[in-house]
Amino acid sequence: MKNNVKITRIKASITQEQLARKVGVTRQTIGLIEKGEYNPSLQLCVAIAKELNRTLDELFWEVD
Amino acid sequence: MKNNVKITRIKASITQEQLARKVGVTRQTIGLIEKGEYNPSLQLCVAIAKELNRTLDELFWEVD
DNA sequence: ACCTAATGTAAGATATAGTTTACATATGCA
DNA sequence: TGCATATGTAAACTATATCTTACATTAGGT
Numbered sequence: 001m002k003n004n005v006k007i008t009r010i011k012a013s014i015t016q017e018q019l020a021r022k023v024g025v026t027r028q029t030i031g032l033i034e035k036g037e038y039n040p041s042l043q044l045c046v047a048i049a050k051e052l053n054r055t056l057d058e059l060f061w062e063v064d
Numbered sequence: 065m066k067n068n069v070k071i072t073r074i075k076a077s078i079t080q081e082q083l084a085r086k087v088g089v090t091r092q093t094i095g096l097i098e099k100g101e102y103n104p105s106l107q108l109c110v111a112i113a114k115e116l117n118r119t120l121d122e123l124f125w126e127v128d
Numbered sequence: 129a130c131c132t133a134a135t136g137t138a139a140g141a142t143a144t145a146g147t148t149t150a151c152a153t154a155t156g157c158a
Numbered sequence: 159t160g161c162a163t164a165t166g167t168a169a170a171c172t173a174t175a176t177c178t179t180a181c182a183t184t185a186g187g188t
Contacts, residue, residue: 028146
């Protein structure tokens, strides 16, 4: 479940905590997704993408 | 959780059962995803997209 | 009308995403 | 050095995606 969330979030200059609040999950959940240790729900992926002004493909499609 | 899975699957001329087997879930799961009643995992979305020769965005991004 | 394949749907069980709480560590700044 | 913010991580809990089994319905073909 590798993805571009971490690099994109850092470019956007927001913390895990801020992103988590915006998309309605906890900081830990964002941390685990960034590490690729979770298989997040589609709904959450969409929320994260919108918050970071990206699309699903940009964050989650064929990373690596 | 509206999406383009059903229309894309039908265009590809395969049944729910066939798609389900290919991506490793049951027919019921595909049926509920097509109805928009599930919030599928990213992993499953990716598997479905690849099987239907589409990307995440084409099947799940800003449908409607 | 009959038969078959495809789909809709529902109840109970299981796996795992996501939460909560808590503590440790790293980093920048006064 | 000391403090505050950001992040890593872990255990126990809760919510829900997904499975299993089962039956009903629909549509196409003969």
